[in-house]
Amino acid sequence: MGTDVIDSYVTDLGSRLQGSRKQVRDLLTETRDSLEDATEAHLGRGLTEQEAKKRAVEEFGPVREIANEYQAELAVAYGTRTLVWLAIVLPLMHMAWEYGRMLLVGPWQDLGTPTPSWYLVIAKANDMTSGAASGVALVALVLGRILARKYDTKLLAKLAASIAILAVGVVLLGNVAIIAATAHVDASRLMQSLPMSIASLITWTVIIRLGLLARRCLSCATIVA
Template structure:
C-alpha cells in the first residue's frame, strides 16, 4: 500500500519539531503507525487507498496543531532532562573542585597572606551559587511533577527552560567573578598546577555544555505557541 499522503504529513510534522532526536523519532513513528492503521481501517470500509490516507490524516488533525501538542511534550521532556543534569552535575562538579583545591592548593590560611574580606565574599558567593542553582533545579523538577496535571504543559516547559537558563547563567557569572577577582588580587594565583588546570578546563566544559542544554531547552519551549 502506498503512503504518499502519510509520508508528506509525517515529514511536514517532523520539520516543525525540536527536541531529543530519539523522542522526535519515536513520536513520528507512533504517528506513522497510527495513520497506517487508520488508513487500513478506511480501506476495509470501501475507500480507495488515496481517499483512506486523506481521511486518516484529516482525522488525525492539522499538522500545525499536532506539532504544537508534540512540541509541548518534547519541551517538557527536554526541560526535565536539563534540570536533572543541573541538579546532579553542579554539586558534584563543585565538590570535585573543592576537594582538588584543598588537596593541591590548601585552605585559605595556607597562603602567605589571608585574602581580603571582599575576595572571600566573592569566593563564598561563588561556592553557594552552584548549590543554590542545583537546589532550585531540583525544586522546579518536583513542583513540575506536582503541577503537571493542573497547569498547561506549554507554560511548565517555558518555566523549566527559564529556570535552567538562569541557573546556568548564575553559575557562569559566579565562576567569571572569582576569576576576575583573583586576577585583580594576584594574577599569579591564576597559574595553577597541571591537575588544577585540567580540573578548571573540565569545569568550564561542563558549564558550557549545561549552557547549551539550557539554551536548547529554551529554544524547544519558546517555539510552542
C-alpha cells in the same frame, strides 16, 4: 500515489519539531503507525487506498496543531532532562573541585599574599552558587510534577527552560567573579598546577555544556505557540 499523503504529512510534522532526536523519531513513528491503522480501517469500509490515506490524515488533525501538541511534550521532556543534569552534575562538579583545591592549593586564606575580606566573600558566594542552582533545579523538578496536573504543559516547559538558563547563568557569573577577583588581588594565583588546570578546564567544559543544554531547552520551549 496515496502513500505520498502520509509521507508528506509525517515529513512536514517532523520538520516542525525540536527536541531529543530519539523522542522526535518515536513520535513520528507513532504518528505513522496511527495513520496506517486508520487507513486500514477506511480500506475495510470500501474506500480506495488514496481516499483512505487522505481521510486518515484529515482525521488525525492539522499538522500545525499536532506539531504544537508534540512540541509541548518534547519541550517538557527536554526541560526535565536539563534540570536533572543541573541537579546532579553541579554539586558533583563543585565537590570534586573543592576537594582538589583543598588537596593541592589549600584554604583561600593560605595563599601567600594577604587575602582581602571582600575576596573571601566572593569566594564563599561562588562556592554557594552550584548548590543553590542545583537546589533550585531540584525544587523545579518536584514542583513540575505537582503542577503538571493543574497547568498547561506549554507553560511548564517555558518555566523549566527559564529556570535552567537562570541556574547556569548564576554558576557562570560566580566563576567569572572569582576569576576576576583573583586576578585583581594576585594574578599569579591564576597560574595553577597541572591537575588544577585540568580540573578548571573540565569545570568550564561542564558549565558550557550545561549552558548549551539550557539554551536548547529554551529554544524547544519558546517555539511552542
